[in-house]
Amino acid sequence: MPEYKTLIAILLMAFTTYATRVTAYIMLRNRVLTPRAMAVLKSSPGCVMLAFIAPFFASGNPADLIALCLTSFVAIGFSMPVTVISGVLFAFIFRYYLS
Amino acid sequence: MSEQRVDVSSAKTQKDNVQNSKKEILRGLKDGLPVLLGVIPFALVLGAQATHKGLNPFEVPLMTGLNFAGGSEFAAIQIWTSPPRLLLIIAVTLLVNSRHILMGATLVPLLSRFPKRKILPALFFMTDESWALSYNDAYSKKNRTAPLFSMPYYMAVSLSFYTMWVFCTTLGALIGPVLGDLHQYGFDMAFPAVFLVLVRGMWSGLYKAIPWIISLAVSVAFCHFIPGLWYVIAGPVTGLGIAALLGGNDA
Numbered sequence: 545m546p547e548y549k550t551l552i553a554i555l556l557m558a559f560t561t562y563a564t565r566v567t568a569y570i571m572l573r574n575r576v577l578t579p580r581a582m583a584v585l586k587s588s589p590g591c592v593m594l595a596f597i598a599p600f601f602a603s604g605n606p607a608d609l610i611a612l613c614l615t616s617f618v619a620i621g622f623s624m625p626v627t628v629i630s631g632v633l634f635a636f637i638f639r640y641y642l643s
Numbered sequence: 644m645s646e647q648r649v650d651v652s653s654a655k656t657q658k659d660n661v662q663n664s665k666k667e668i669l670r671g672l673k674d675g676l677p678v679l680l681g682v683i684p685f686a687l688v689l690g691a692q693a694t695h696k697g698l699n700p701f702e703v704p705l706m707t708g709l710n711f712a713g714g715s716e717f718a719a720i721q722i723w724t725s726p727p728r729l730l731l732i733i734a735v736t737l738l739v740n741s742r743h744i745l746m747g748a749t750l751v752p753l754l755s756r757f758p759k760r761k762i763l764p765a766l767f768f769m770t771d772e773s774w775a776l777s778y779n780d781a782y783s784k785k786n787r788t789a790p791l792f793s794m795p796y797y798m799a800v801s802l803s804f805y806t807m808w809v810f811c812t813t814l815g816a817l818i819g820p821v822l823g824d825l826h827q828y829g830f831d832m833a834f835p836a837v838f839l840v841l842v843r844g845m846w847s848g849l850y851k852a853i854p855w856i857i858s859l860a861v862s863v864a865f866c867h868f869i870p871g872l873w874y875v876i877a878g879p880v881t882g883l884g885i886a887a888l889l890g891g892n893d894a
C-alpha cells in the first residue's frame with residue numbers, strides 16, 4: 545500500500561502535469577492568432593526539440609560529442625530508424641573506446 | 644428507396660473510416676517503434692532509481708501512470724525525500740513540464756476540427772515523442788492541401804508509449820538492483836537522434852532556423868553554467884523572442 549504522503553505527492557504531480565498539457569488548448573482554442581503569434585508558434589517545436597538535446601552537447605564528454613556530431617550528419621540524409629540505430633552504435637563504440 | 648441508398652453509402656463510408664483508422668494506427672505504431680525501443684532503458688533506470696529513493700513497486704506505476712511525463716519523474720525522483728516535500732515537487736514538475744504549454748499551443752490550430760470531449764482526454768497522453776511525431780506527420784508533405792492531424796496515429800503512438808512506460812518503469816522498480824549501468828550501452832543517444840531527424844523534417848531554410856539555433860545555443864550555455872533544469876525553458880523562450888522579432892518582417 546502507498547504511504548498517504550507519497551500518494552498526495554504523486555496526485556499533485558499528476559494534476560500539475562495534466563494542467564500543463566491542457567492550458568494552451570483551453571486558453572487559445574477560441575482565439576484568432578496574429579501573424580506574429582503564428583510565426584512564434586511555427587518556430588516553437590524546433591526550439592523545444594533542440595533544447596531537449598542540449599544536455600548531450602553540454603556534457604563535455606568527448607565520446608558523446610563525437611557520437612552526437614556523427615548522428616547529426618546521419619540525421620541529415622537518413623530515415624528515423626537508421627539514424628536512431630547509428631546514434632546508439634556511435635555512442636556505444638565511442639564510450640567504449642574513449643573512456 | 645432513397646433511404647436504402649443512404650444507408651448503403653453511410654455503411655460504406657463507415658467501413659472506409661474503420662479501414663483508414665486501422666492504417667493510421669499501424670502507421671503510428673511503425674513510426675513510434677524506434678523511439679519506443681529507445682525509451683526502455685530510461686524507464687528501467689527511472690524505476691530502479693525510484694525504489695532506491697524509497698518508493699515501492701506499487702507507487703512507481705502509480706506515479707508513471709498518472710503523471711506520465713518522464714522528464715518530470717526523473718527530476719522529482721532526484722529530489723524525493725521521505726516524507727516528500729510537496730511544494731518543491733510541484734514547482735519542479737511545473738518547471739520541467741511547462742514546455743507542454745508550448746507544445747499544446749502548436750496543436751491548437753490542428754485540433755480545432757475535433758470536439759472538446761475528445762481533445763481533453765487525448766491531451767493527457769501528450770509526450771515529447773507523441774507530440775513531435777504527430778506534429779511532424781500533420782505537416783508532412785503527403786498532406787498537400789492543408790496540415791492534417793491524425794487522431795488514430797497520435798493515439799497509437801501515445802498508447803504504445805503509455806503501456807511501455809508504465810510496464811518498464813514497474814519492471815525497473817522490481818529488477819533495478821541487478822541492472823547495473825545502462826548508460827554504457829549508448830541507448831540514451833536514441834533520444835537526440837529522434838529529435839535531430841524531426842528538426843531536419845521541419846527545416847525550411849536558414850533564416851527560419853535562426854530561432855532554433857539560438858534556442859539550442861542558449862540551452863547548451865544554461866546547461867553548462869547553471870545547475871538544474873532551467874535550460875528547457877531558457878533556450879526556447881529566447882528562441883521564441885527572436886521568432887517574434889523576425890516574425891513581423893517575414894510572412
